[in-house]
Amino acid sequence: xxxxxxxxxxxxxxxxxxxxxxxxxxxxxxxxxxxxxxxxxxxxxxxxxxxxxxxxxxxxxxxxxxxxxxxxxxxxxxxxxxxxxxxxxxxxxxxxxxxxxxxxxxxxxxxxxxxxxxxxxxxxxxxxxxxxxxxxxxxxxxxxxxxxxxxxxxxxxxxxxxxxxxxxxxxxxxxxxxxxxxxxxxxxxxxxxx
Amino acid sequence: xxxxxxxxxxxxxxxxxxxxxxxxxxxxxxxxxxxxxxxxxxxxxxxxxxxxxxxxxxxxxxxxxxxxxxxxxxxxxxxxxxxxxxxxxxxxxxxxxxxxxxxxxxxxxxxxxxxxxxxxx
Ligand SMILES: Nc1nc2c(ncn2[C@@H]2O[C@H](COP(=O)(O)OP(=O)(O)O)[C@@H](O)[C@H]2O)c(=O)[nH]1
Ligand SMILES: [Mg+2]
Numbered sequence: 001x002x003x004x005x006x007x008x009x010x011x012x013x014x015x016x017x018x019x020x021x022x023x024x025x026x027x028x029x030x031x032x033x034x035x036x037x038x039x040x041x042x043x044x045x046x047x048x049x050x051x052x053x054x055x056x057x058x059x060x061x062x063x064x065x066x067x068x069x070x071x072x073x074x075x076x077x078x079x080x081x082x083x084x085x086x087x088x089x090x091x092x093x094x095x096x097x098x099x100x101x102x103x104x105x106x107x108x109x110x111x112x113x114x115x116x117x118x119x120x121x122x123x124x125x126x127x128x129x130x131x132x133x134x135x136x137x138x139x140x141x142x143x144x145x146x147x148x149x150x151x152x153x154x155x156x157x158x159x160x161x162x163x164x165x166x167x168x169x170x171x172x173x174x175x176x177x178x179x180x181x182x183x184x185x186x187x188x189x190x191x192x193x194x
Numbered sequence: 195x196x197x198x199x200x201x202x203x204x205x206x207x208x209x210x211x212x213x214x215x216x217x218x219x220x221x222x223x224x225x226x227x228x229x230x231x232x233x234x235x236x237x238x239x240x241x242x243x244x245x246x247x248x249x250x251x252x253x254x255x256x257x258x259x260x261x262x263x264x265x266x267x268x269x270x271x272x273x274x275x276x277x278x279x280x281x282x283x284x285x286x287x288x289x290x291x292x293x294x295x296x297x298x299x300x301x302x303x304x305x306x307x308x309x310x311x312x313x314x315x
Contacts, residue, residue, distance in 0.1 A: 012260050012293050015231035016300050016308055035315065041268035043230075046275055067273065070230075072264055077311030081304065084231050084262060100230060104298050106308065176312060183309045190302060 013082045019101050020087040022111030023119020027139040027169035028087035029071045034175040036073025043070050045097055098126060107133035107186045109178055114147050117155055133186040135163040137178045226285055226292055228263050228278045233293040235260040240289040249280055257290060
């Protein structure tokens with residue numbers, strides 16, 4: 001196996017990632033698309049019918065499989081750093097994917113739709129339990145902003161230290177602001193830890 | 195590349211026909227750790243490609259610039275598990291180089307760079 005040699009080093013960037021989580025239809029793919037420099041890409045993991053992750057093709061032939069899609073985008077930060085944004089469904093049977101996604105991630109944005117707050121509960125639980133920095137972004141679907149930030153915080157039973165912001169996932173500046181807030185939150189957490 | 199509809203949802207042939215044809219059911223016993231964002235790039239010293247499959251060559255062309263494993267899978271339109279096998283072949287041949295660092299929590303400098311970068315887009 002050939003690893004990056006000295007003369008190749010400069011041209012292979014460090015990759016970092018942010019997870020965009022939340023229930024179905026909360027605007028994950030929309031947010032990825034708003035900030036990504038490329039149209040969102042889609043990649044698929046295989047699951048058996050029973051929901052078991054297929055990470056090896058041996059013995060899987062002939063078994064029924066299904067796929068779970070990951071939408072992702074890319075922001076080239078500079079020649080040395082590239083940021084990936086992964087939008088992924090927050091459903092329990094996909095946790096195997098979340099483990100890989102969350103490992104080494106800067107943190108997560110949990111999108112919520114106040115008309116269906118409960119669809120984002122599993123995502124919040126996941127990041128809370130793993131101690132992964134996250135912010136909650138309330139996607140303001142037209143006329144659906146029924147609650148204040150404080151009401152959402154209360155309804156989701158969020159710790160005061162978790163930032164809650166309003167956003168429009170279709171809007172680039174709004175989505176950028178959410179990402180900036182998350183990165184700052186991660187930096188604060190890092191500083192608090194040392 | 196064949197359109198996805200031609201194989202992935204081919205009821206008669208079964209859902210895994212195409213990926214199997216590509217990797218012939220092989221596993222990756224000595225494979226490097228390939229994560230979603232692991233960066234791969236074609237080596238500037240790539241060997242003779244005549245014996246490579248179409249998919250391998252397609253990867254070589256894609257990786258003329260550094261890409262993540264997830265991007266290669268998306269552009270090739272194959273599941274991640276398949277692209278990892280194909281990439282492992284190329285890495286073993288020395289035709290593709292891989293970033294040899296495990297995923298780590300970004301440190302302060304890296305976070306600052308990302309923050310500045312996102313603000314600048
Ligand atoms: N009005 C409005 N619609 C949105 C907003 N964000 C997403 N949508 C729409 O909501 C639907 C679901 O969004 P999508 O990004 O696919 O959700 P995902 O399932 O979380 O990836 C799409 O039709 C979007 O166009 C928003 O901020 N406001
Ligand atoms: Mg989506």
